[in-house]
Amino acid sequence: MFDNILEQQKIQKAQELKELGINPYPHFLKKEMSISEYKAKFIYIKDIENQRDENAHGVLAGRLKLLRIAGKSVFANIEDEQDNLQIYFNQNILGEEYFAILKKYLEVGDIVLVKGFPFMTKTGEFSLHVEQIQIATKAIVPLPEKYHGLTDIEQRYRKRYLDMIMNSEVRKDFILRSKIVSYIRSFFDNKGFLEVETPMMHPIAGGANAKPFVTYHNALGVERFLRIAPELYLKRLIVGGFEAVYEINRCFRNEGMDLTHNPEFTTIEFYWAYHNYHDLMDLTEELFAMLLDKLKLDKKLEFDEKIIDFSKPFERITYKDALKKYGGLDDELINN
Structure with a gap:
């Protein structure tokens, strides 16, 4: 061994x-x-x-x-x-x-x-x-050599525990992520939403257009699909009488992967009766304002050599106008 x-x-x-x-x-x-x-x-x-x-x-x-x-x-x-x-x-x-x-x-x-x-x-x-x-x-596996450390990117992502041992900044990222999830949960709780847990194994691959992971339920003798989205069960809760529900949990999509796309990932999905998409845009603004305040971050953040401005109000724009304004497409190409 x-x-x-x-x-x-x-x-x-x-x-x-x-x-x-x-x-x-x-x-x-x-x-x-x-x-x-x-x-x-x-x-x-x-x-x-x-x-x-x-x-x-x-x-x-x-x-x-x-x-x-x-x-x-x-x-x-x-x-x-x-x-x-x-x-x-x-x-x-x-x-x-x-x-x-x-x-x-x-x-x-x-x-x-x-x-x-x-x-x-x-x-x-x-x-x-x-x-x-x-x-x-008593440690059994030696740590990477002191001066060069753990520098191989693939090894760092495959062995996150070792990455955390050798690069203390990585642990701070995990702590930050945990805080973000906690703040989001508190935000929705304070808005009157009920946190729920819905099934991970579904009889149909529904709720989103993606290729599922397929498993087998021995006790029932049937195939099941690891969920690709919690949408269908959350909507059933609204049908059942709840007016505001959310879930923070894992989804699984049996598709491509790279450093920014993982076949299993955490998402939040929520449903809110008696509200429309304008209310959701306002809620999104409020959510990000709260996160930036809690994390003591500036309203303007740099990502991928671009500045993302989270200052309120967010721009409200249709898909068509966004394609024209930011994508540089003309009406003829959009309409076709």
């Missing part, structure tokens, strides 16, 4: 740790705070004369991203979901035997739990002086 020689070596190290009585995958470990919270709590340390406070302790956890061993001392860097921190430990604090084990078995990529107090290095870097350290997860 593990053909890579480095992976085999790491498997062997995990086994040796077990033989030493150290579980490389222990249970019931708990950190007290995030790295960001730790920095905020102990930022005062920079004003202390000896630049350390041995009475202030914190328990943190993170992945080792850097490891510098110098004799009986070690400087390392750990990273959690949103931040990173330099840590320092030595043989005098941890003891000769345990320090020797760490020097042999601790590697970049491992996740550790550390307890210690804050101090500032001579170069002015806020750090944690480790008094206790424990391996929380």
